[in-house]
Amino acid sequence: MQAIPEAQLLRLEDTREKVNMALEALIQREIDKGSGEVAKLSGEILLSGGKRLRPLLGIFCYEASGGQDIDEIMDLAIAFELIHTATLIHDDINDAAKLRRGIMTLHERIGQPKAIIAGDWLFVQGYGLSGRYTKECIDLIREACANIAVSEFKQLDHVLDLSTSPEDYLQIVRGKTAGPFSAVCESAAIIAGATPEQSKALGRFGMELGIAFQLMDDLLDLRGDERMGKLRGKDIIEGKMTLPLIHALTLLHGKRRQRLSEILNNFSDNLWDELMTLLDTSDSIHYSECLMHTHLERAIQELDSLPETNSKRLLLNIVEKMQTREN
Amino acid sequence: MQAIPEAQLLRLEDTREKVNMALEALIQREIDKGSGEVAKLSGEILLSGGKRLRPLLGIFCYEASGGQDIDEIMDLAIAFELIHTATLIHDDINDAAKLRRGIMTLHERIGQPKAIIAGDWLFVQGYGLSGRYTKECIDLIREACANIAVSEFKQLDHVLDLSTSPEDYLQIVRGKTAGPFSAVCESAAIIAGATPEQSKALGRFGMELGIAFQLMDDLLDLRGDERMGKLRGKDIIEGKMTLPLIHALTLLHGKRRQRLSEILNNFSDNLWDELMTLLDTSDSIHYSECLMHTHLERAIQELDSLPETNSKRLLLNIVEKMQTREN
Numbered sequence: 108m109q110a111i112p113e114a115q116l117l118r119l120e121d122t123r124e125k126v127n128m129a130l131e132a133l134i135q136r137e138i139d140k141g142s143g144e145v146a147k148l149s150g151e152i153l154l155s156g157g158k159r160l161r162p163l164l165g166i167f168c169y170e171a172s173g174g175q176d177i178d179e180i181m182d183l184a185i186a187f188e189l190i191h192t193a194t195l196i197h198d199d200i201n202d203a204a205k206l207r208r209g210i211m212t213l214h215e216r217i218g219q220p221k222a223i224i225a226g227d228w229l230f231v232q233g234y235g236l237s238g239r240y241t242k243e244c245i246d247l248i249r250e251a252c253a254n255i256a257v258s259e260f261k262q263l264d265h266v267l268d269l270s271t272s273p274e275d276y277l278q279i280v281r282g283k284t285a286g287p288f289s290a291v292c293e294s295a296a297i298i299a300g301a302t303p304e305q306s307k308a309l310g311r312f313g314m315e316l317g318i319a320f321q322l323m324d325d326l327l328d329l330r331g332d333e334r335m336g337k338l339r340g341k342d343i344i345e346g347k348m349t350l351p352l353i354h355a356l357t358l359l360h361g362k363r364r365q366r367l368s369e370i371l372n373n374f375s376d377n378l379w380d381e382l383m384t385l386l387d388t389s390d391s392i393h394y395s396e397c398l399m400h401t402h403l404e405r406a407i408q409e410l411d412s413l414p415e416t417n418s419k420r421l422l423l424n425i426v427e428k429m430q431t432r433e434n
Numbered sequence: 435m436q437a438i439p440e441a442q443l444l445r446l447e448d449t450r451e452k453v454n455m456a457l458e459a460l461i462q463r464e465i466d467k468g469s470g471e472v473a474k475l476s477g478e479i480l481l482s483g484g485k486r487l488r489p490l491l492g493i494f495c496y497e498a499s500g501g502q503d504i505d506e507i508m509d510l511a512i513a514f515e516l517i518h519t520a521t522l523i524h525d526d527i528n529d530a531a532k533l534r535r536g537i538m539t540l541h542e543r544i545g546q547p548k549a550i551i552a553g554d555w556l557f558v559q560g561y562g563l564s565g566r567y568t569k570e571c572i573d574l575i576r577e578a579c580a581n582i583a584v585s586e587f588k589q590l591d592h593v594l595d596l597s598t599s600p601e602d603y604l605q606i607v608r609g610k611t612a613g614p615f616s617a618v619c620e621s622a623a624i625i626a627g628a629t630p631e632q633s634k635a636l637g638r639f640g641m642e643l644g645i646a647f648q649l650m651d652d653l654l655d656l657r658g659d660e661r662m663g664k665l666r667g668k669d670i671i672e673g674k675m676t677l678p679l680i681h682a683l684t685l686l687h688g689k690r691r692q693r694l695s696e697i698l699n700n701f702s703d704n705l706w707d708e709l710m711t712l713l714d715t716s717d718s719i720h721y722s723e724c725l726m727h728t729h730l731e732r733a734i735q736e737l738d739s740l741p742e743t744n745s746k747r748l749l750l751n752i753v754e755k756m757q758t759r760e761n
Binding site for chain 2: 220
């Protein structure tokens with residue numbers, strides 16, 4: 108991949124800033140309208156950080172497909188951020204998580220009842236923004252949102268299920284993480300007036316990128332990532348079957364598999380070294396990294412038919428940074 | 435009000451049946467598409483009963499405004515039932531309710547994490563159905579849904595707040611209950627091609643009816659209502675400030691007010707007689723009944739400009755039955 112000129116990186120930061128401003132404006136408008144505390148508290152979570160990856164993908168896919176007016180795509184772009192934040196709030200309740208992006212989770216601060224409602228409110232705001240687009244786009248968003256719920260159900264069923272297969276895993280990831288990536292990319296292309304083939308290619312781009320994103324997320328859970336404010340081993344403690352664990356459980360046998368099961372069922376910090384040694388034996392970290400690269404390569408291929416534009420280069424830049432999770 | 439001929443009552447039952455069939459078809463379609471357990475469990479709650487009041491209002495407002503094709507309005511009609519059921523599931527979690535419509539609540543059966551997600555899923559399905567309509571309708575639905583959240587926040591803030599005013603109360607009721615009634619009526623009229631004046635009149639009709647509905651709900655909480663599978667005094671136990679209580683707290687003073695506060699703060703079944711005597715002293719039940727009738731009369735007035743059709747008579751019939759909550 109080519110290095111990206113400084114001017115284009117500035118354009119990325121500039122676009123992120125526009126997204127943040129649009130989100131702030133929405134919250135302020137709602138507060139002004141008298142929505143009060145629910146808008147204020149939801150806004151605090153929404154505006155407390157986040158890479159705005161979904162909105163950026165939407166905007167750059169729109170522009171790479173020939174879209175000219177950022178105002179035309181901004182509502183769709185931020186809709187996905189609002190819906191994403193809504194699911195984070197509900198997930199945090201269900202995971203009984205204490206921290207998110209390094210700050211106290213909403214339900215810890217204001218109690219569960221209000222946190223559930225705040226999630227619902229953000230969801231409504233996000234979904235409502237989709238109303239200005241065509242039925243085709245709204246259906247894509249609905250499909251993606253419904254699949255988040257379907258996949259989260261499946262994920263709950265697989266908590267501490269040591270027989271979870273890589274196929275189960277990918278089905279969950281496609282619904283929970285990659286589906287919304289795909290929906291924002293495909294609907295942005297449709298709004299820009301792309302051909303059906305081109306829109307579908309960008310939908311697949313989003314799906315591949317989203318799978319890679321989740322694979323990286325799984326790896327970061329094992330490595331720890333202070334920057335993201337995410338506790339190391341959060342997934343393990345919650346019994347989430349991430350790909351490195353599934354892979355190791357598939358390959359290891361006898362006493363080693365037995366020991367890995369015990370570790371996963373009763374994890375504590377003093378077991379880190381032993382866990383990582385077992386994952387090393389089965390080469391599971393490496394396997395996940397390779398698979399991530401496969402999906403990133405596939406994502407890049409889906410961009411092949413796009414003309415060479417600055418926005419395409421920014422999409423490629425997002426793919427590239429995914430490998431280090433700098434996005 | 436005139437008695438309604440038998441044939442028209444059959445039409446009401448027939449329409450309710452069509453609504454039920456549309457809801458069943460949606461759930462079945464989702465199960466067939468592979469949505470699995472979340473569709474199955476959400477469907478069970480959705481199809482476990484309910485008067486389908488919101489869909490019926492939508493359909494009859496559409497027809498009374500000149501709409502001819504029930505298929506054109508059915509998605510909107512059932513969207514409101516799906517959204518309503520989603521809020522019931524989240525409310526039940528927040529209220530730690532054990533029973534709904536006489537059966538075990540979803541979170542009691544399948545645990546809170548899945549119940550939160552099931553609510554989200556139903557919400558997505560409902561909201562998604564609105565996608566075939568115009569932006570104007572989608573905005574009305576968004577506004578109504580956002581206001582549910584805003585009002586529920588306010589309601590939580592007023593739990594056991596004995597200084598809650600009738601104005602606070604009405605603001606909560608307008609957002610939480612009456613707003614969705616108003617939105618379904620107004621958007622149905624718009625879809626039927628009604629004039630803006632006529633659509634707004636039906637929106638006001640829904641608002642007035644919704645306020646009356648909540649006032650009746652408050653009264654039923656004090657009277658108990660076996661048919662609805664609702665426990666007598668559920669609101670009191672949850673600290674919800676219903677209008678009869680607010681009215682009594684406003685009028686009573688000295689020792690009586692003090693005693694009422696004590697009862698509300700530590701309610702138990704052996705205090706029923708004493709509570710009802712206090713409410714009787716301030717004539718608070720009667721006051722709520724009178725106010726309910728005022729709002730029902732206002733609802734009827736909003737229908738004045740509609741031509742005399744069967745659907746208008748069915749709307750009037752719904753208003754009439756509201757007084758006995760037979761709907």
